[in-house]
Amino acid sequence: AQKVTQAQTEISVVEKEDVTLDCVYETRDTTYYLFWYKQPPSGELVFLIRRNSFDEQNEISGRYSWNFQKSTSSFNFTITASQVVDSAVYFCAQVGFQGAQKLVFGQGTRLTINP
Amino acid sequence: GAVVSQHPSWVICKSGTSVKIECRSLDFQATTMFWYRQFPKQSLMLMATSNEGSKATYEQGVEKDKFLINHASLTLSTLTVTSAHPEDSSFYICSARDLWSGRGVDYEQYFGPGTRLTVT
Numbered sequence: 001a002q003k004v005t006q007a008q009t010e011i012s013v014v015e016k017e018d019v020t021l022d023c024v025y026e027t028r029d030t031t032y033y034l035f036w037y038k039q040p041p042s043g044e045l046v047f048l049i050r051r052n053s054f055d056e057q058n059e060i061s062g063r064y065s066w067n068f069q070k071s072t073s074s075f076n077f078t079i080t081a082s083q084v085v086d087s088a089v090y091f092c093a094q095v096g097f098q099g100a101q102k103l104v105f106g107q108g109t110r111l112t113i114n115p
Numbered sequence: 116g117a118v119v120s121q122h123p124s125w126v127i128c129k130s131g132t133s134v135k136i137e138c139r140s141l142d143f144q145a146t147t148m149f150w151y152r153q154f155p156k157q158s159l160m161l162m163a164t165s166n167e168g169s170k171a172t173y174e175q176g177v178e179k180d181k182f183l184i185n186h187a188s189l190t191l192s193t194l195t196v197t198s199a200h201p202e203d204s205s206f207y208i209c210s211a212r213d214l215w216s217g218r219g220v221d222y223e224q225y226f227g228p229g230t231r232l233t234v235t
Binding site for chain 1: 156157158160161206210231
């Protein structure tokens with residue numbers, strides 16, 4: 001069965017601080033994809049990253065970075081030098097190549113960046 | 116590319132009436148579309164998966180007679196909430212995937228902007 005856990009329900013930091021959002025997943029699939037999405041107050045999901053289970057290289061995109069650790073089934077997301085515009089709900093998600101191929105979301109982490 | 120639209124973006128209806136939400140893939144053919152529901156401060160929950168030209172597959176606990184899904188063309192899927200009640204008030208999000216042009220090979224779903232339904 002697939003499961004994605006984001007243990008941090010809410011995080012609040014002051015602008016310019018670094019913040020890491022945790023994501024732990026469970027799957028029986030040997031090959032799968034992991035995603036991070038941002039959901040601002042408008043509600044529209046914004047795609048941030050997709051990571052193939054074969055590729056454990058970490059990725060950096062501007063102030064965003066992702067750490068994929070297959071050994072611990074984690075796919076954590078770090079925002080460096082956070083900004084007020086980063087305030088949103090962030091979802092981690094996973095889809096397996098086998099079976100029903102459904103995208104399963106974590107519970108989401110509400111991130112608030114205070115000026 | 117890979118734009119998905121939803122209409123309407125918000126709707127208010129009276130209890131007992133039916134509401135139709137449209138999901139369109141604007142620049143690609145969506146062989147598969149998904150419908151999610153999101154209650155306030157909760158995650159997205161998959162309601163159903165629809166493949167063009169066939170019946171939708173509903174998730175456990177989702178009433179197929181209440182949430183009618185039609186995926187009659189490769190660019191349009193509709194969700195009709197029949198006899199809506201206040202507990203159906205939610206944010207409904209669709210997504211689309213195209214398995215035949217390579218867009219879906221990476222298992223990425225393209226999400227619509229969502230429709231906020233309020234039933235009074």
